[in-house]
Amino acid sequence: MAKRAPKKKAARTAPRSTARRQTAAGGITPKEFAARRARVLKALGGAVGMVFAGEGGAPLLGKWRPNPHFAYLTGIDDEPGAVVVFDPKAEDPKRQVILFLKPADPELEVWDGYREQIGTTLKARYSIESIMRTRYLNRMLTGLARKRKRLACLHEVAGPDSPVSPDLALFRKLSERIVGLSIEDKTGLLPGLRGVKSRAEQALMERAVAASAAGYEAALGVIRPGCDEADIATALVRGFEDAGADGVGYNPIVGAGLHSTVLHYMKNRGPVAAGDLVLIDAGAEVGGYCADITRTYPASGKFTPRQREVYEVVLEAQLASIAAVKPGASMWEIDRASRRVIERAGFADAFVHSIGHHLGMEVHDAEPDGVLKAGMIVTIEPGVYLPDEKLGVRIEDDILVTAKGRKNLTKAITKDAKEIERALKG
Known part of the structure; x- marks a missing residue:
């Protein structure tokens, strides 16, 4: 197995396909993923929620897997660091669901696969009209928290000896900075849908x-x-x-x-x-x-x-x-x-x-x-x-x-x- 060498800028080639295997195999369609997200929006009742794909990268043994909740909602299984944010009260319906992807890194992609640029093709593939880079996540979420005043945890509850879920960890930081912010428990929502x-x-x-x-x-x-x-x-x-x-x-x-x-x-x-x-x-x-x-x-x-x-x-x-x-x-x-x-x-x-x-x-x-x-x-x-x-x-x-x-x-x-x-x- 080749060892990572010092980074060199690489010429861009055709991006890897980021469509989930189900669609390619005649399984879950983008329309069904969109319907799942719509059910989450409705169940949140005006609160802001988010689901993290999880960090990591392509391992040398096996394959990287996203958080199952994230995969269930998006069909994306090859975007470490991605986040999907739900804002049911967004004035613009196109921004009720926002997908955040890590910034492109051509030098890293030489090793792990080329990624498609954000554009109409990618938005159509995922049936998500708002896609941004994660560099904007904290600013966007702070603004939503200040306006909505309600945040909802969607990730599974962590045990007392484990780190708290990533959404709760971030919501706690926001609650220290925004007066009157409430955090609600919606951790049973996605297990109920997935069941x-x-x-x-x-x-x-x-x-x-x-x-x-x-x-x-x-x-x-x-x-x-x-x-x-x-x-x-x-x-x-x-x-x-x-x-x-x-x-x-x-x-x-x-x-x-x-x-x-x-x-x-x-x-x-x-x-x-x-x-x-x-x-x-x-x-x-x-x-x-x-x-x-x-x-x-x-x-x-x-x-x-x-x-x-x-x-x-x-x-x-x-x-x-x-x-x-x-x-x-x-x-x-x-x-x-x-x-x-x-x-x-x-x-x-x-x-x-x-x-x-x-x-x-x-x-x-x-x-x-x-x-x-x-x-x-x-x-x-x-x-x-x-x-x-x-x-x-x-x-x-x-x-x-x-x-x-x-x-x-x-x-x-x-x-x-x-x-x-x-x-x-x-």
């Missing part, structure tokens, strides 16, 4: 599921005594990508034997022995949205009686929780449905985590307040872990909440014990 998936978002997640299914099928062809967890993980991820995925939604988990009992085991380097269970927890990402699936397989091609006993308990528990998913249900009620089955089977202390979580742009997506609503997608993933027996079973599906109940998006990846045994026999 209910549009048809376009659902379509992207279904594509991520389809790519994931191809990866699981590829992994089944590798599982056997004598292989390595790394062999399975490699086949899995290659299967995702061959099926059109952009990559993985999170670090895959492939654990055999004792490793199947480690909830977030990610080393994925260990032998697979005869009689082991192999737990795979992985999901593909497409257009910025991911799947999250877990299946448990017998390495020898057939469950032992004890493995089958535990497996059927977990499957029964999962089916009970899936049946409890519907609009108006709470996640604790869905958790209780699984826990009753597992406790009745005598494994109460072996189910050590909650039943699931929201899924979307992040594998552990923003958690809306309140009960489930149609359009939300959650994971259902009970498990039983018995380290003394080197036996861990988890089964996880992605469930879309519908108007009348639910739809299992990942049902095509078989979890029936007999079907799994048949598939492993090839």
Whole structure:
């Protein structure tokens, strides 16, 4: 990898495309991003709000990712330091939403990619009519705070041991300089919006599921005594990508034997022995949205009686929780449905985590307040872990909440014990 040399002025070439992958892949359109921003403007009720993309730059491993709230509102995933400001009371409707981008730096862009100049093309791509450089942000925000007197926090609340959110940090500075300024809590707004998936978002997640299914099928062809967890993980991820995925939604988990009992085991380097269970927890990402699936397989091609006993308990528990998913249900009620089955089977202390979580742009997506609503997608993933027996079973599906109940998006990846045994026999 080349080391950074002293800066030289570079000739300008074609700028990198800053359109988010969703649009290019037929997913989220600029019109939908604009509608999301309009909902934020309405919900702010006259207060000024802002969302930061976050700082950073192109890493040598992986890729830079913006704050998910920022990506959700703009579709921009390659502008570190960017900020979007909402001013519902702006006299000029074109300035109700202002996107601030860091100043152009031709010398830096030689390393990280050429950026397009601010103009009509860029504004049309993002469907944002006011775009400025961040050098003007503080002056603009000070003026808005003085006139509106109301600021609203949109970023997630930080824990007591973490730095406060960037919007609150800036608002506090303004409150020391402007008399009568109020700071309001709107931190639940964006999780609530992100929680209910549009048809376009659902379509992207279904594509991520389809790519994931191809990866699981590829992994089944590798599982056997004598292989390595790394062999399975490699086949899995290659299967995702061959099926059109952009990559993985999170670090895959492939654990055999004792490793199947480690909830977030990610080393994925260990032998697979005869009689082991192999737990795979992985999901593909497409257009910025991911799947999250877990299946448990017998390495020898057939469950032992004890493995089958535990497996059927977990499957029964999962089916009970899936049946409890519907609009108006709470996640604790869905958790209780699984826990009753597992406790009745005598494994109460072996189910050590909650039943699931929201899924979307992040594998552990923003958690809306309140009960489930149609359009939300959650994971259902009970498990039983018995380290003394080197036996861990988890089964996880992605469930879309519908108007009348639910739809299992990942049902095509078989979890029936007999079907799994048949598939492993090839």
